[in-house]
Amino acid sequence: MFGTQTQRRELSNGFTFHRPYWRSTSINSRDNPNSITTTIARKIPTLSVKFQDIYGFTVEGNIDDVNVLNEVRERVREQGRVWWALEASKGANWYLQPQISSMSEGISVGSLKLSVLANTISLRKLVRKGIPPSLRPKVWLSVSGAAKKRSTVPESYYDDLIRAIDGKVTAATLQIDHDLPRTFPGHTWLDTPEGQASLRRLLVGYSFRDSDVGYCQGLNYVAALLLLVMKTEEDAFWMFAVLLENVLVNDCYTDNLSGCHVEQRVFKDLLAKKCPRIAAHLDVMDFDVSLVTTEWFLCLFSKSLPSETTMRVWDVLFNEGAKVMFHVALAIFKMKEEELLSTFQIGDVIDILQTTTHHLYDPDELLMVAFDKIGSMTTNTITKQRKKQEPAVMAELDQRLRRLNSLKMDEK
Structure with missing residues (x-):
């Protein structure tokens, strides 16, 4: 699955919910799912349901939660159509065009081209309404600056880093090994030898890249979600790096926090x-x-x-x-x-x-x-x-x- 640059794990291109597991022996799989939802919501509004979301996490909630999630699923589909339409009219990577960085300081709007300003405003509105899951990896790499950060080092940087640190033991690696089994236990991929190995490589790799940060508890959860979203482990690593080095405030994860x-x-x-x-x-x-x-x-x-x-x-x-x-x-x-x-x-x-x-x-x-x-x-x-x-x-x-x-x- 994840590992070196050539190892990939493709995500689903859509927002797919697994069929809910209804905790009721009075309902069987031959019933119409839509009528089930309506009937149960009327008679037993607090009935618990259990299913997996698109990132493999088990969701437990009531009928109201399911209804909300169904509405969200439809809005995500609608938003996806907006993004695809923009890709068709503006080009596949229109959001890679020059923009005003939302994290920049002291920029004079008067000095900007109207096209750049319009592109920035359009992108901000779109992002706040949600990036389709299938586009999320490449949009994140672009808007965060992670792709630019990666372009400043040799292509083999991540693979070389992982090879160089193989077998090394530090206080950070010991803490990482302690935290791996506690990172989203029960998840369909993260709680497997393959998933934990990928998470370990990313966290250990970064602990050597930035010894001031090393490793801080809490980062394991952040890195784990990045691995689930990004298409490769290396992409997740660079998202992790830009997050700690550019997006968040300095010293959030140093020894004294x-x-x-x-x-x-x-x-x-x-x-x-x-x-x-x-x-x-x-x-x-x-x-x-x-x-x-x-x-x-x-x-x-x-x-x-x-x-x-x-x-x-x-x-x-x-x-x-x-x-x-x-x-x-x-x-x-x-x-x-x-x-x-x-x-x-x-x-x-x-x-x-x-x-x-x-x-x-x-x-x-x-x-x-x-x-x-x-x-x-x-x-x-x-x-x-x-x-x-x-x-x-x-x-x-x-x-x-x-x-x-x-x-x-x-x-x-």
Whole structure:
């Protein structure tokens, strides 16, 4: 399957749902699936169903979840027709044409050609509505900058890297080996010797490429999803590299996680500005939102949202940059505002947020709230917020390190 550059695993070209497994002995395979859904929804609305999504994950939900997923499937098909029509009229790789980078700073619109501006706006709208699964690999490589990054090194770079590190043991490789069996256990491909070997090569390879990052728990989930989306292991590696080196903030995955701590402080400030009632209520409860949001940011929602919803978030993330993480995280709180305001137990807050994310099967609803209701947040604004928070984070981490060293000295 995955491995060297020549080993490939092709994904399905369509958005195909496996037939649901209905947990009811009163229904058999001869029944009409459409009438089953209607009948059960009327009589037993909480009946549980179980099936696999297009990325091989087992989905368990109720009839409402199935109905939402069916609607999403149809919207994906419609969006696919839009993309194919554009490919027919503009050319197969029209999105490879010059664009304004959504992650660039200080660009004067007056200096841009109208065709470039129009192409950028058109692409942003399309990406927010979703990239068809069959086009996702090559569109991601293009809009993220991964293809450009790969073009700066010899074609044999990844194969040479994997050969060079074969058999080497480091603290990172030991932690990776420990985490492999815990990465989406039960998945149809990832939880196989072949899948785990591919994931290990990617993670170990990157740990040698960037020794400052090495390996951080959470990256295993991100890399695993990239392997499921991209057509080759090497493509997944370059998506992983551009994500850590260009898309996300620096130092998110270093030893002290300083970048992640900064992001959490920035998020708390944004929550107070964008959702002041929620922020004030949680503050009275003395609830630290990072109890929930740290995993969201470290795993890029890969452990929290359903896989196809995560992919839709990543569509926008790779095109518009790390600000998307804040938009989506704020949207999740906003969608449950009234429920959160009526809750006074910390455990209940965590339960509401976890249940919400696990059942967010409609990515369009999530992204509508994220961009329409949360409102605009420029990359410049978030960058300023980061710079404001960095000194406090570094001081806190330094103080923590001093205390740790002091304890070690006392033990001696």
